[in-house]
């Protein structure tokens with residue numbers, strides 16, 4: 001059973017981009033303004049840092065520690081939760097980052113499956129997750145399922161079997177997959193103190209219908225205020241309003257996908273919408289060409305209006 005005061009990862013959570021300088025170094029000076037933007041303009045109170053959107057796998061362990069520390073310190077008193085992704089290709093690095101997350105006051109940790117040498121079974125995957133979780137046993141622990149990136153397709157429902165006996169700090173799943181049957185199976189076999197958050201922004205409404213406790217995603221950096229409205233509409237049974245907002249994001253992403261949507265494009269859109277200069281992505285990802293950025297920004301404004309901020313308060 002979870003301690004009464006423990007926070008769960010629920011509601012709308014922005015998966016943050018990692019600010020870089022034009023030369024490609026981590027840019028800690030942007031983190032304070034970034035947090036203020038999310039709170040004041042997007043009504044976002046929880047963040048998930050150093051994840052996929054944060055380009056964690058392109059960062060060194062030292063860079064990830066510096067970023068995690070800064071996010072946690074600067075979010076204190078402003079955000080409800082900072083969950084730090086600590087997954088790496090090596091168990092030792094993941095454990096190191098998990099211990100560090102506990103020292104800097106993170107509210108939870110999440111771990112992606114290693115994807116070079118992949119676990120072949122749920123048992124192999126949970127054995128890896130357990131070793132990381134035990135390095136920070138006081139922090140709520142979430143398994144981060146993102147098969148489109150890792151290529152690890154172990155059904156999450158299988159991962160959940162007996163997981164609390166193996167990992168006492170286990171508190172849920174960040175489910176960034178399209179398999180809604182697997183997600184539904186996770187929900188129907190979940191415990192009351194777990195949190196199952198959905199991570200495919202363009203079909204969040206389906207995740208909510210299946211029973212998601214919240215959402216973590218990249219687009220909530222710049223459509224967070226609208227998606228807060230979507231979640232309230234869903235809770236109130238206003239499917240029409242919820243669908244209207246969901247369809248707008250689908251329209252934006254369909255448009256961007258036709259031109260070529262990747263993390264570089266996504267990061268550029270956040271810079272353009274927020275006015276924060278988050279810099280380029282790190283190689284091998286490349287910066288969005290200016291003409292593409294311009295037309296995607298125009299599409300954003302035609303769908304979501306200028307600024308989106310008025311719905312935040």
Ligand SMILES: CC(=O)N[C@@H]([C@@H](O)[C@H](O)[C@H](O)CO)[C@@H](O)CC(=O)C(=O)O
Nearest residue numbers: 015051052053176199200201216217218
């Ligand atoms: C594959 C991928 O990057 N998925 C994103 C989504 O937010 C995604 O960008 C969005 O649904 C648009 O496709 C998140 O699930 C990733 C995420 O939460 C993270 O950065 O850790």
